[in-house]
Amino acid sequence: MRPTIPQLDTWNLEGLHRAGEAARANADILSNSVDDCSRAISAAGSWYGQTKDAASRRIDEEVDHGYEVRTVLLRVADDAEDAYQGLKHAKTYVLEQKSLAVGQGFVVAPDGRVTHFDPEEEGAAGVFQLNLLSGLDELERLDNLFGARLRESMGDLGAMRDGQPDITLVDGSMRDPDAVAIQLASMSPDDRATFLAGLSPEAQRQLVIAAPEKLGNLNGVPFVMRIEANEINVRNALTSEKAKPNRDESRVKQLEAMLAPIPNPEGAGTLDTTAAATGETATPQLGMVDRKFVMFSTEGNGRMIEMVGEMKSGAPGVGVYVPGTSTNLNGSGSNHVAAWNLADQTGGPIFLYMEGDFPQSLTSLSDGAPSPKFAADMAPRLVDFGREIDREVGATAPGTPVSYVGHSYGGSIVGSAEQLGLRADRILHASSAGTGVFDTGWNNPNPSVQRYSMTAPGDLIGVVQSYPEGGLSIPGAFTIPGNPHASAELGGDPDEVPGVTRLDTGFYSDTSRNHPTEVVFGTDGHGKYWDDPRSTAFQNIVGVIEGSTATAYVERGIETPYVDIGLGDNGDGGKEGFDAAKAAAAARLAAALGNPDLDPYADPRITDNADPGRTIDIK
Template structure:
C-alpha cells in the first residue's frame, strides 16, 4: 500500500525486525536438529539389518525435508530484514523531509504535495514535493515487493508441512522435485532449457527450494531460477561458515555483503568499496536492490558470477568482465564495484565472471600468473557461459550485442575462450596478459566480431606481452622465458594483432586524488583506471560495452626522474624490458639507501603527443 504521511508517522516497524530474528533463530535450531539426527544414525555402526535401512531412509527424507523448511525460513528472515531496513530508511527520509519543509514555512499535504504562500518559493516547494513523492514511491515499491515475497514464503511453508509437494510437468505427469532435479542434471543444457520452459513458475520455485545446489550453477537453467537458487546457497554457506569452530571472518563478511542490498545502477550515483566488502553502505539510498548471482560455489578460492543490472529490451549492450591475478571470492569487493560502475556508466547489465580459480601469485611459475593452467581451465567454462548469455539475450533482449572485457590474466582467459569458440560481438583486452594459451588463432563464430585492446605505457604487462617465443635476454644476461599466454599464430601482444583496434588509456580524472589528471602510466597504470570511473580508459570500456564511442590510441613519450619511455618503445620487448629494468634498479637502490617506498613512475611528464586520440565510433 502507499501510506499517507500521517499514516507513516504511526508505523512501528520493530515487529518486522523481531520477525526476521525469530525466523532466523528457528532456521538455526532446525538446522542443528536435523544435523544431529543425521549424525546419530550415521554413528550407529553396530546396528545392521532391514530396520536400520528403513530408519536411515526415513531419516534421510526428514533431513532433506528439514533443510527445505530451513531454506524457506531463511528466505523469510532475509526478506523481513531487508524490508525492515528499506522501509525504516524510507520512512525516516520522508518524515525528515516533511519536518524540514514545515519548519521552513511550507504546507505539506498528507499525500506529499507541498505549497507555500510566497509565490517566489514555488521552486523550493517543488523540490520538497519531489523528495517526498520519491520517498512515498519507494515505500509503496518496498511494501508491494516484500509483501508478495513474504506471502509466497508463508504459502510455501504451509504447502510443505508434510513434505515437499510434488510438481506438475509439461506433459501433465506429477513428480517429486528432488527426482526432477536429478533428471535435470543428466540433460544437456539445451534440453534442460526446453524442459524448464514448460514448467509453471510455481513448479520452478518448488524445484529451486528442493535442489538449490544443483540448479544454482547448471547451464540451461534460466537466470532467474539460478539467482533464486544461489541466494539460498549463499545463505546456507553463511550458516555453515558461522557454525565452524574456526570460522573464516573474511568469508563471513563477504557472504553477508553478497546478501545485502546495493544501490540500483539504473538510478544511483555511487557505490563504494566499503559497502561491497561489508554490506554496509555509508549512505543508504532509495531504490536499493538485491545482488544477483547466476553461479556460486565455495570450491577453491570461492567462485561466482554476479549479474549487475537487468537483462531487458532497450539496453544498449551486455558486458562480461573477467578480472585478473589475485581475484578470489573474499577479496572480490573492488571487482564488484568496478562491474557496478560499468553497469551504471554503460546503462547495460554487466556480469562479473569468476567461474574458477585465478592465480594468486604474480611470480610463481607453477601456481601463479605465469602458469597457463588457470586460463586453460576457465576458458571452456566461459565458452559455455557465453551460450547461456546468448540464450538469455535471445529471450529478453534480442539483438543486444554482447562484449567481453578481459583484464590482465582475465585477458588470457578471454583470448583462450575465443580460441575455443566463444561467440562475442565485441572483445576488449585491457592490459591483457596475452592472446590465449592454446595454439592457433581466435575462432569466434561471429564473423563480424570487433576486437579492441589497450595497454598503458610503462605497464609491466607490456614486457610480458612482447616476450618473443624463445624468450628474452635482458641486460646483464638475465633470460626470461617466452610468454605462456602467447598463441603461436597470434603472438602474445593483443595490441599488435592485425584487426585489433588499439584504444588509448589516456588520463586519470579530475576526481582522482592520487593521480589527478595524470597520464595513465607505469605499474599503477596496469589497473588504476579500473578504480577511476571517469578516466579515459574506463570510459573506453564503457564505450565498447554500450556501443557509443572510444578514444583511439596515441603513442606518447613519457619520462620521470628515473624512467624515460620514448616513441617506439611500446611493443618492442627489448626496449620495454630495458625500461622496466631501469625502474627496478632505481627502486632497489632507493631501498638499499633507506627509501623502500620509492615509486620510479611517480610524477610522469609527457614529452611527446600530450593530446588525446581521436574519437572512434563503436558499432
C-alpha cells in the same frame, strides 16, 4: 499499500525486524537438529539390517525436508530484514523532508502535496513535494514487493508441512521435485532449458526450494531461477560458515555483503570503491536492490558470477568482465564496484565472471600468473557460459551485442575462450596477459566480431606481452622465458595482432584518488583506471560495451626522474625490459638508502604527444 504521512508517522517497524530474527534463529535450530540426527544415524556403524536401512532412508527424507523448510525460513528472515531496513530508511526520509518543509513555513498535506502562501516559494514547494512523493512511492514499492514475497514464503511453508509437494509437469503428471532436479542434472543445457520452459512459475519455484545447490550452477536453467537458487546457496553458506568452530571472518563478511541490498545502478551515480573493497555494505538509500548471482560456489578460493543491472530490451549492450591475478571471493569487493560502475554507465547488465580459481601470486611459475593452467581451466567454462548469455539475450533482448572484457590474467582467459569458440560481438583486452594459452588463432563463430585492446605505457605487462611463447635467447648471455599466454599463431601482444584496434589508456580524471589528471602510466597503470570511472581507459571500456565511442591509441613519450619511456618503446620487448629494469634498479637503490617507498613512476611528465587521441566510433 501507499501510506499517508500521518499513517507513516505511526508505523512501528521493529516488529518486522524481530520477526526476521526469530525466523533466522528457528532456521539455525532446525539445521542443527537435522544435522545432529544425520550424524547420529551415520555413527551407528555396528548396526545392520532392514531396520537400519529403513531408518536411514526415513531420516534422509526428513533431513532433506528439514533443509527445505530451513531454506524458506532463511528466505523469510532475509526478506523481513530487507523490508525492515528499506521501509525504515524510506520512512525516515519522508518524515525528515516533512519536518524540513514545515519548519520553513510550507504546508504539507497527508498525501505529500506541498504549498506555501508566498507564490515566490512555488519552486521550493515543488522540490519538497517531489522528494516526499518519491519517498512515498518507494514505501509503496517496498511494501508491495516484500508483502508479496512474504505471503509467498508463508504459503510455501504451509504447503510443505508434511513434505515438499509434488510439482506438475508439462504433460500434466505429478512428480517429486527432488527427482526432477536429479533428472535435470543429467540433461544437456538445451534440453534442460526446453524442459523448464514448460513448467509453471510455481513449479519452478518449488524446484529451486528443493534443490538450490543443483539448479544454481546448471547451464540451461533460466537466470531468474539461478539467481533465486544462489541467493539460497549464499544464505546456506553463511549459516554453515558461522557454525564452524574456526570460522573465516573474511568469508562471513563477504557473504553478508553479498546478501545486503545495493544501490540500483540505473542512474544512481558513481559507487564508491572504498566501502566495497573493505566489505562494508552500502549506505541505505531509496531504490536499493538485491545482488544477483547466476553462479556461486565455496569451492577453491570461492567462485561466483554476479549479474549487476538488468537484462532488458533496449539496453545498448551486455558486458562480461573477467578480472585478473589475485581475484578471489573474499577480496572481490573492488571487482564488484567496477562492474557496478560499468552497469551504471552503460545502462546494461554487466556479468562479473569468476567461475574458477585465479592465480593468487604474480611470480610462482607453477601456481601464479605465469602458469597457463588457470586460463586453460576457465576458458571452456566461459565458452559454455557465453552460450547461456546468448540464450538469455535471445529470450529477453534479441539483437543486443555482447562484449567480453578481460583484464590482465582475465585477458588470457578471454583470449583462450575465443580460441575455443567463444561467440562475442566485441572483445576488449585491457592490460591483457596475452592472446590465449592454446596454439591456435581466435575461433569466434561471429565473423563480424570487433576486437580492441589497451595497455598503459610503462605497465610491466607490456614486457610479458612482447616476448613470444618460446622465449628469447641472447647468444652467450641468457634466455628470457617466453610468455605462456602467447598463442603460437597470434603472438603474445593483443595490441599488435592484425585486426585489433588499440585504444588509449589516456588520463586519470580530476576525481582520481591517487593520480588526478595524470597520464595513466607505470605499474599503477596496470589497473588503477578500474577505480576511476571517469578515466579515459574506463570510459573506453564503457564505449566498447555500449557501442558508442572510444579514444584511439596515442604513443607518448613519458619521463620521470628515474624512467624515460621514449617513442618506439611500446611493443619493443627489449626497450620495455630495459625501461622496467631501470625502474627496478632505482627502487632497489632507494630502498638501500633508506627510502623503501620510492615509486620510480611517480609524477610522470609527457614529453611527446600530450594531446588526447582521436574519437572513434564503436559499432
